[in-house]
Amino acid sequence: MYIAGGLFLVAVVIIAVLIFPRESKVEMIEPFPSENFEEESQEEPAAQENTEIFVEVKGAVKYPGVFEMPKDARVKNVLELAQPEPAADLLSVNQSMKLIDEMVIYIPKDGEVTEFDPADGFGSETEEEGSTVNINTGGIPELTTLNGIGEKKAQLILDYREENGLFMKKEDIMNIPGIGEKTFESLEPYITID
Template sequence: MLCYAYVKKDKQKMKINLIGKKVQMKKKTVIFLTVAVVLFFSIIGYLISSANGISMDIEQPLPKETSAPRSSDAIPDETAKMQVIQVYVTGCVKNPGIYEIEKGQIINDVIDFAGGFTEDANKNINLVYKLYENVTLRVKSKSESHEQSIPSGLEIIHENGVISQSSTPETSQTGGLININTANASQLTALPGIGPSTAAAIVAYREGNGNFQKIEDIMNVSGIKENKFNQIKNYITVN
């Protein structure tokens, strides 16, 4: 861009020859435009020189941290797995099969999962019996004979092979009490809240100390305190 300026009589105005055209401007305007043009080209020159001197560093992505899971993080998962047990329901139910339940759920829940009883099922079962391990529940038929002191409609087959019975408290009272001096471990597990380990402890105590003189003596067995005794006292005898 070619331009030049010269002053006429008016000191406040200047004539500029801008690409062959004469333009009259105020002196202040000409000065401003001149400074602006100089600044413009100065900035362009600086940017060009800066771009030539810049070395671009390509930022390499940092590898993702892969840390081994802490033991504390793994505990909830392991705990969750341990809270679930598997129960194989067979016999006189509508939908026999394997069902997953939470520890502490009762037999009635599992029977519901299996579609309920068939018409031929012996319903003499303690439906509020809580389950804490993988077991097999075999619901018996009405016509099936029983040799236990308390007739039961259900066999609970534990992982260690021990077979226990589960009957209703009402039938336990009318059908006969369990003699804690003569009952074996399998028969003792028919009592509410008595599992295989506690039943074995009762038998071991009896063999080491002799027969129980009264039903309250069963509280001398490890694992049986007043609360558990209150659950079973109406279903046991020493005679």
């Protein structure tokens, strides 16, 4: 009887020795994941800082100016903030185009013949080139300034960009129906993809 009680006591001591060191190790490890979590959460805002772009809206809008927008926003999103006037000609604006940092969007009034230089809205590189239109960023008003490109072909260019992505080289514009080699030769000096 004493032997059985002694064996039971030894078994309890062995089990206690095996259990308690494990619990103390777990307690020592617990603070480290929480510190790592704090470090990760501190890094996340830094990564989010680069997700904003600045876009300027001019023309027939109630609130013209510079708007801070998410990187994946589209022209439609910034127009909701700028609030186009009732007389605004929104048919000449590609509202599905993705916004680009430092982009300028000009909203003309109905019947207005714009003398807006397309290069003004699409970055300093095209401003330096002066008379070139970026076929990767230009909207219908900019594309129709090109010789031989009317509203229908301009819309085909926008549709192509939406379906296939950006033009990788100038020659890719010949993938648009109605733009062959002769048309491309006349367009080539006046278009850019940069």
